Amino acid sequence: MALDTVSHFLAPKHILIPKEAAEEILKKLGVKPEQLPQILREDPAIDSLKYQKNEIIKIVRDSPTAGKTIYYRRVV
Numbered sequence: 001m002a003l004d005t006v007s008h009f010l011a012p013k014h015i016l017i018p019k020e021a022a023e024e025i026l027k028k029l030g031v032k033p034e035q036l037p038q039i040l041r042e043d044p045a046i047d048s049l050k051y052q053k054n055e056i057i058k059i060v061r062d063s064p065t066a067g068k069t070i071y072y073r074r075v076v
Helices: 019-029
Strands: 013-016 056-063 067-075
Touching: 019 056
Parallel strands: none
Antiparallel strands: 013 056, 056 067
8 A cells, every 4th residue: 555645744745836936935045946956756745746847846844943844846
């Protein structure tokens, strides 16, 4: 039986960022899309969500010290 990583309690939440919001985030961070860390479309955490190449996703992880931490990745 395969695990559904998207709904697993240990898997962080992956959220698609709309194009307009992504441009604002990139501007705020002062980076170009190519400078973001990459995540493969085949990554088990996002495989079932079918993100398209070059879309930006927001990953929200629970942190014992910071509460929640946010990461951004570009789908390749």
